[in-house]
Amino acid sequence: MKIDRVRCLPERRSGCAPPRGQITGAQGMRWLAQRETLRVSKLWTQTVLAPVISALLFILVFGLSLGDRVRNVGTVEYDQFIVPGLIAMAMVQAAFANNASTIFQARSERYINDILSSPMHPWQMTIGFVVGGVFRGLLIGGSLLAAALLLTGVPFENPAALALTTVLCLVLFAAFGTVVGIYAESWDNTTFIGNIVILPLAFVGGTFYSVALLPSPWEELSHFNPIFYMVQAMRFGLLGESDVSIWLSLGVTAALAIPAYLWAQWLFSSGHKLKA
């Protein structure tokens, strides 16, 4: 038997006495947030590069090549018109997919237990996870914005509205992804919601056209699509105009973000689906 492989454990500083003072969980929350951002960075080709390239292809193909042949929408050039919606779509899909998959994987391989058993409050776990999706969305949004500036020269009409919209949308979809990742019983469940619910709603959310141009009842129906309001808010922030008031857009987004966040928080505090 090779006992020599067994080394001495590092000497304890002070016997078994608790090494630290008051535990608040704040430290743990920061480390969890950092773990989530580390995961995004380690997988950057999938988490950032791929969605950025696919959104850029839309901007290039639809905007720059078709743009010459498509009439302006209102006063806006078509290549600029589609940019805000494409950025919003790429960001919210990524925030959702990120959190649904990070949580689902942590649950199915049970390393989430390392977090559930740690001295953190449930609200700190919620924040830690949501930060990951928001971080990924910001990386994508930032890259696309920089590219769109170079390619199409979109103006930054309302930076404050743009920042607020971005944060609300990302929190909404990161929280919703968290919820889906907690309820999901298989990988299919998470991709199903992404592909069957979010993607189609994003496509008919007024990214490629002004819904005011749609015939009845499609115009009215568009107003029931939550992603429509996010696209409008982004368009207002970037281009200074949208089909509906910015306040309505922000209000609808916030009205969805708050319950989604509370739902995720409730799952962590009740342990429903996370703890047997």
Place this chain on the structure above:
Amino acid sequence: MYRDTESSQPALALRGLTKRYDDGTLAVENFDLEVPAGAFFGLLGPNGAGKTTVISAVCNLIRVTAGEVLVFGEPITSLQARSWIGLAEQDINLDRFLSVRETLIYHGGYFGMGREEAEQRAEQMIDAFNLRSKRDVVAPKLSGGQRRRLLLARALMHRPRLVILDEPTAGVDYELRQELWLYIRQLHAEGTTILLTTHYLEEAEELCEEIALIRDGKLLARDSADGLREHYGATNLADVYVKAMAEV
């Protein structure tokens, strides 16, 4: 130097612990148990007895149906109590995105360590558990033995007062079992309280000072190995086990 053996509070106190899973399985019923500070305590019982359920209740991994869990006198709902526990689960559950070093550092962080402290401690653990050459390798690329060692190192990373090992040697080869036993013994010699579950009689006999026998979610007996042998008029623990299990 402060040692938990001088502590007046038991390391773990379970009172009336009951767990019924959502599917109706009553896994643990009205379970009382006290593990003294500094003890090397074994929870021995066949598969399905409820050992993992008891441990999960202590580590905030299940929603308990009824009862109370105190760690060094603090309820497990308190962050302080949770920071005192180190758990190595039965099945290996390492974060697939983290390297050996990151696994240790992030765990230390979740349990309240600052970066500098966690980095130092992680290097010590990497040497102690012979993982130096795998320091920057992610968990899925480790061998089975390396994963087991990392799992144990992670449980000890934040210097817990109560270390809980759920079947640490189940499905492990002879050599690794001896190796793990040596680590666990060292840990106990340093004064750490150890709660170990096992269905291997020789493991309980070899390591544990005190043993609780559990079956069908109920406590059958709890004593020192000698006390149990005496009580059941048995010559070894295997005999005790057979007699105790036959009683119910």
